[in-house]
Amino acid sequence: MTSLSDDLQNLTITEDLQLHEPSSKTKHTISPRNPEHNPLYILKNVRKTQNRPAFVAGPMVRYSKLPFRELVRNYNTDIVYTPMILAREFVRNDIARSSDFTTNDKDRCVIVQVGSNNVEDLLKFVEMIHPYVDGIGLNCGCPIKEQVREGIGAALMSEPDLVASMVKAVKEKYGNTVCIETKIRIHPNLDETIAFVKKVEASGVDFITVHGRTKNTRSSQPANWDAIKLIKETVSVPVVANGDCFSLEDAYSIAEHTGVDGVMSARGILSNPALFAGYKKTPWAAVEFFWDLATSYGLPFRIIQHHLSEMLDKVIPRKSLKEMNETTCLIDMIDWFDTHFILKRRGDKGFATATEPSWKINREEAAHI
Template identity: 65%
Template structure:
């Protein structure tokens, strides 16, 4: 799917909400991205990929990025601190994705010390140069999203978004926290609302979206074009479809995808654990799942407790509630005893 298709998706959402699954270290891999697409998420990010490693190391390329025909409307997020690495990265990857996202928001100290992520919020001229250089070579053949955080002085953020917009970014995603604000502190929707009138390209709000109700409230208050969820969609990939907890069909679909396309076991285990916790399955089962040492153990455990349909079975990935196998459901649904 070329970038024009991503633009078509954005255009088709005028008057509604663009939904975005945000980049998550380790967890925005191919099986999870396809799962989000199954629940009609409009745009889906990869984890951040370090440009310098990607362009220099073949092993890093294969471990950081895989794709197939089911992987749609994908923006690859890049961590970069210079034009040379960025252009080599764009040259290599742009035929395989629909968009490229410049990470100006990651607050991890190691990345910031390398001049990557949130460090770029102090380098508006560099970010503008990244965008201008890529656009001068590829024009509309590439789609660029600039993902930012806010400054303590929002006047600095206003100047930043003006510069990257003038440089040619196609979209701006705003995480309504500074690089030092903890995720436990509520996202600053007032800041996003203030910034919105200065931006003419589509704007995505990021932060504290855990339900469809959250999504609607964020758009109504800030007047943005769309909403990105990361922690929320990690626990419930169907949240933008209006499910307040993970539907059982998501578990069946993910188990099929991860065994078909492959993930490191610990990552697959974490995904399933997140889904079950969100479904309010008791800690007894979740603990046993987290104690599994390999995929075979996890599959056997799931089959012991639940009816897990395979892709060749009728009604695969359609169930809302889990079906317990030869057990009393009440025994394994979370109770105050387990809290």
């Protein structure tokens, strides 16, 4: 694993991302990405060869970092997003680069999502990061008030000319060497959304992801699949549908209803990383695999705890889940798992193969702890 800031300090990265000592003659180099990892190739090829939509894990604040991205790829996920990165911070701050983005040679196909509201910052961001990712996703849909006040995320849905100018600037500079997507929400008046996507398509965007809610629609309200269908019928570029995908059956239903090229899940895949592999709930194998990845690559304790809390919500009793969430450090949480379960490590026979947890105490007893 390597952070981008390491390479920006004149370190050379080879195909397997091994770091070499810098020298005065060292030049910034990196092997080109495999074209089969290009999101456009995947969106078109999966439908053609497997007769299904591409399966996409959406961007999640704090939670779609490298260990989780690798986890979901083991369960039939084709394209995975990073959390949104603020372009203005990334291009100006080495600490932001180190903390916001890490990758390795398994991190493919990966799209980095960016929050930006001007051409200058976006171009600087793309210049820095594009060799390390398979696509750039411009966030035009995040409804968080702080982001909207900054003029990014859903605020851009009111700025179609600005969005078009940012996309056009990237495509004019990089052409087909950079795949760029816009992730949008719908407007209360769908005529505005149609005008928006037509303008963005004309600017050269490679594909569009549509969340079927407005920026003010609560997540408890159903996503508008008819609106996504209308957008798919309006543009010629591939479209990915986002909203209310909590199972493999949902993914197929959304694709059938809308005709889209891909289906994205965020909340659903956070709670069940094996969703696209057809599991109804998180298999125990995914829990063991996540433990291995999170401790090998490194994640803050509270993020690991939240991931496991989401993954185990339908797997272990509520009282046990509450007890796990009350642990206050990584060592205590590991001890808690080892007390209650047979938690296999990499190298153990049967590591990351079980569907159900193996309790060291009776499951019924665990419910009363």
